[in-house]
Amino acid sequence: MKNFKRIFLFIxxxxxxxxxxxxxxxxxxxxxxxxTLIVDxxxxxxxxxxxxxxxxxxxxxxxxPFTIDYDTPLDFGQVTFKLSSxxxxxxxxxxxxxxxxxxxxxxxxxxxxPFIDTNLITNKPYDLRYIDTEGDEIVESYFLDKAxxxxxxxxxxxISKLFAENGFKAAIYLYPPMVGTFNPNIAKWIIxxxxxxxxxxxxxxxxxxxxxxxxxxxxxxxxxxxxxLSNTQISYxxxxxxxxxxxxxLNLFKKFSKHYLTAGYSQHSLCx
Numbered sequence: 001m002k003n004f005k006r007i008f009l010f011i012x013x014x015x016x017x018x019x020x021x022x023x024x025x026x027x028x029x030x031x032x033x034x035x036t037l038i039v040d041x042x043x044x045x046x047x048x049x050x051x052x053x054x055x056x057x058x059x060x061x062x063x064x065p066f067t068i069d070y071d072t073p074l075d076f077g078q079v080t081f082k083l084s085s086x087x088x089x090x091x092x093x094x095x096x097x098x099x100x101x102x103x104x105x106x107x108x109x110x111x112x113x114p115f116i117d118t119n120l121i122t123n124k125p126y127d128l129r130y131i132d133t134e135g136d137e138i139v140e141s142y143f144l145d146k147a148x149x150x151x152x153x154x155x156x157x158x159i160s161k162l163f164a165e166n167g168f169k170a171a172i173y174l175y176p177p178m179v180g181t182f183n184p185n186i187a188k189w190i191i192x193x194x195x196x197x198x199x200x201x202x203x204x205x206x207x208x209x210x211x212x213x214x215x216x217x218x219x220x221x222x223x224x225x226x227x228x229l230s231n232t233q234i235s236y237x238x239x240x241x242x243x244x245x246x247x248x249x250l251n252l253f254k255k256f257s258k259h260y261l262t263a264g265y266s267q268h269s270l271c272x
Contacts, residue, residue: 026114026159027166030199032056032083034090034192035163037154038109041146041174041187044153048109051159058085061196064169066090068135073097073179079135081173081192091190093175100186101177114158122160124151129171133182138174147172150189163193170194 027033031053038047059065065084071077073095081091094101109115130138130147138144150172154160163170173190176182 026051026162027195027197028053029197030055032059032194032196033163034194035159036091036106036109037115037157037159037191037193038103039150039153039189039191041150041189042184044149046111046115046153046157047188048111049115049154049157049159050106050109051114052090052106054083054086054088056083056085056088056196059083059196061167061198062169064129064171064192064194066171066192068131070135071095072134077179079175090192091173093177095176095179097178098180099178103175103188114162116158117156118158118161119156120161122155122157122164124148124155125168125170127169129169131171131173133174133176133179135173143174147174147189150191153189154191160193163195166195166197168193168195 032055033051033053035049035051037049039045040047056065067082067084067087069080069082071079075097077095077097078101079091079093079095080089082089089105091103092105093103128151130144132138132143138147151170171192171194173192175188175190177186177188
């Protein structure tokens with residue numbers, strides 16, 4: 001009976017770790033991950049988000065490498081945020097003199113997962129960048145306070161939590177669709193979350209299709225544990241228990257199977 005309890009506990013650990021890995025597939029190895037979030041200027045309502053991925057080997061991990069092109073509106077102008085090294089567009093929107101501009105990139109924002117509330121607060125980074133309407137640094141205390149209130153509108157989102165867990169940088173831009181007269185009713189706060197997950201870093205996680213199955217279940221010793229390696233090229237794994245210990249899990253395997261890993265490797269991991 002004690003053996004059965006240990007198996008069920010072990011399965012619970014696997015389910016928990018698998019869920020963790022699914023969440024972390026949002027941060028992709030070898031890519032710059034950038035989440036773009038939109039918040040209403042006046043009401044601070046979160047209006048949706050987008051996440052995009054960029055190949056950028058020369059991008060830094062400790063700063064946001066944005067180039068900001070501001071085309072001054074005579075009648076028609078625009079603002080474009082680009083990734084400095086490759087000039088990939090991160091954000092593009094028109095700005096109209098006494099008119100109504102439009103955001104063209106990202107082309108759409110959604111409020112589905114991971115852009116959902118978790119009720120867990122993510123603190124803003126200490127080096128949060130504040131960017132004014134023309135791409136310069138915000139210095140007015142009034143707008144800085146407003147920008148911090150906009151951060152509070154996204155600080156409990158799942159996407160914010162995931163970026164914070166992996167290490168991130170952030171910037172807030174005040175987007176004015178109209179110039180000539182600043183119209184707070186149509187202005188938006190654009191919040192960027194930036195993370196570069198370099199390949200071969202310590203944060204490697206598995207494909208969510210990879211899992212471990214104990215059969216039959218319940219079972220006793222001298223039975224097999226099956227490691228499903230379909231749809232993955234991963235060849236080296238480690239399995240940790242809920243305390244982060246490798247040894248205890250392998251000992252558990254040995255108690256239930258003399259062939260405790262059918263894949264032919266001595267150590268396996270649940271995360272890519």
